[in-house]
Amino acid sequence: MNEKIVIANWKMHGTRVSNHKLINDLLPALQGMDGVKVAICPPMPYLAQLADLLGDTTIALGAQNISERAQGAFTGEVSGQMLADLGCGYALVGHSERRSLYGETDAQVAMKFEAALRAGLIPVLCLGETIYQRRAGNTNAVIGSQLKAVLEQVGIEQLAKGVIAYEPVWAIGTGETASPEQAQAVHQHIRHSLAAKNPRLAARMPLLYGGSVKAENAAQLFAQKDIDGGLIGGASLDADAFGTICQAARI
Ligand code: 13P
Secondary structure, three states, X not given: OOOEEEEEEOOOOOOHHHHXXXXXXXXXXXXXOOOEEEEEEOOHHXXXXXXXXXXXXXXXXXXXXXXXXXXXOOOOOOOHHHHHHOOOOEEEEOOHHHHHHHOOOHHHHHHHHHHHHHOOOEEEEEEOOOHXXXXXXXXXXXXXXXXXXXXXXXXXXXXXOOEEEEOOHHHOOOOOOOOXXXXXXXXXXXXXXXXXXXXXXXXXXXXXXXXXXXXXXXXXXXXXXXXXXXXXXXXXXXXXXXXXXXXXOOO
């Protein structure tokens, strides 16, 4: 079984004061988390604050997005090198909110994945289908084509340096979680697709589930064979809930 990874995606929430309180409340709940890697992705302007707050802890820092470019005249963008300079270890790429609200394409996501690796970051590749795609029976095809774009860009050896997060769009922020069986089925499909390229790397690839993970359902999801942890949105803003979710990953 792979080591579990739990990543908080704070999305566009927080202030300097509330971030400080959340981390102070969270640290006691995250004591003794041997065998679980925990990372927090705050909004970009707070990365430096979080780097300070997390400095002496084992909790890693991550970014919610990354530019596909290395540097230059790209107003508003943040490069991988800058993220690494700020102490990030992870960068989310291709979150469904970036894909649907900001028009990120599969090709752009693949370039972001590569940019993160180039900067020494661990890219967390987010994949997921909409409810219409699921109802039409296209879940595996959609996930497959999102994955293929990155595989074609970087190859299986480079892909395996990252993390994959399956986040069904219909489960994000809706309170409607994929059942452990639904999530496991997609995770198994992802692992099988990777195994066709390289079985050894596929077995070790961390596959996280995201989409309305809560304190109440985390343990059941994490108990599935191919679920290696979670990418947590709303519940990561609550110290008790996120602490319980991280503890659930230890079992
Ligand atoms: P929720 O946990 O709020 O559903 O968000 C999931 C998510 O998008 C994490 O990246």
